[in-house]
Amino acid sequence: MGEAAYGWWSPVNISTYGGEIDHLIAVIHWIMLLLFVGWGIFFFYCLIRFRQRAGQKAAYQPIHAKPSKYVEIAVIVAEAVLLLSFSMPAWARFKNEFPAEKDALVVHVVAEQFAWNVHYPGKDGKFGRKAPQFISSSNLLGLDPDDPAGKDDINAINQLHFPVNKPVIVHLTTKDVIHSFKIPVLRLTQDTIPGTEIKIWFEANKTGQFDLACAQLCGLGHYRMRGAVSVDTPEAFAKWMAERESEVSGTGNEY
Numbered sequence: 001m002g003e004a005a006y007g008w009w010s011p012v013n014i015s016t017y018g019g020e021i022d023h024l025i026a027v028i029h030w031i032m033l034l035l036f037v038g039w040g041i042f043f044f045y046c047l048i049r050f051r052q053r054a055g056q057k058a059a060y061q062p063i064h065a066k067p068s069k070y071v072e073i074a075v076i077v078a079e080a081v082l083l084l085s086f087s088m089p090a091w092a093r094f095k096n097e098f099p100a101e102k103d104a105l106v107v108h109v110v111a112e113q114f115a116w117n118v119h120y121p122g123k124d125g126k127f128g129r130k131a132p133q134f135i136s137s138s139n140l141l142g143l144d145p146d147d148p149a150g151k152d153d154i155n156a157i158n159q160l161h162f163p164v165n166k167p168v169i170v171h172l173t174t175k176d177v178i179h180s181f182k183i184p185v186l187r188l189t190q191d192t193i194p195g196t197e198i199k200i201w202f203e204a205n206k207t208g209q210f211d212l213a214c215a216q217l218c219g220l221g222h223y224r225m226r227g228a229v230s231v232d233t234p235e236a237f238a239k240w241m242a243e244r245e246s247e248v249s250g251t252g253n254e255y
């Protein structure tokens, strides 16, 4: 699925903030290349300059040379610039500047060994209350049977559909162990932590079929913890949602 999205380089970027992350990755790689070439040249210089020769003895005192100190200071400064002026502002914007819930699609994702439960609120737009004691094989989300808001809720297992050009807010939780919610084309990776709800957001600017993967080794079935991401046109999303809604009411809702 979505094979066209993956070539020899990074997967295609469909995230509104993905460009910023790609830029950071590129800058880091150029700096790593510079360090690799620089230290490589120095290494070969030392191999030749200090090779074994007749009449030469090894010296065991440390060398106090200025250039090596300057190089190390330059590396520290470069890393500080990366951290303080690229990584931290990008991270702060992602964590603090959430789109308004009224302008966004809000989805709850509950990870478990070994699947992604994608919880949509259904027709009423309200999420039913969830609690661990209600979890069973016919109620994977743990919806409270006494909460009317949960009657029409939808659990799209391993299927994450959302419309293009609209912010999506995901409330991430896990039933069991640490998993990691990763959508490479959105440049998004977030661990799910037991006992904690973590909010993330994204906005896609291209439609298509992509992958959701678990990026944290979470047990023997980790490899099959794969979801289908479908970025739809608003019409296609509404149609898909209407089909899911009719399935829930059609089965009389087993929750």
Ligand SMILES: [Cu+2]
Pocket: 112, 114, 178, 179, 180, 214, 215, 216, 217, 218, 222, 225
């Ligand atoms: Cu997992």
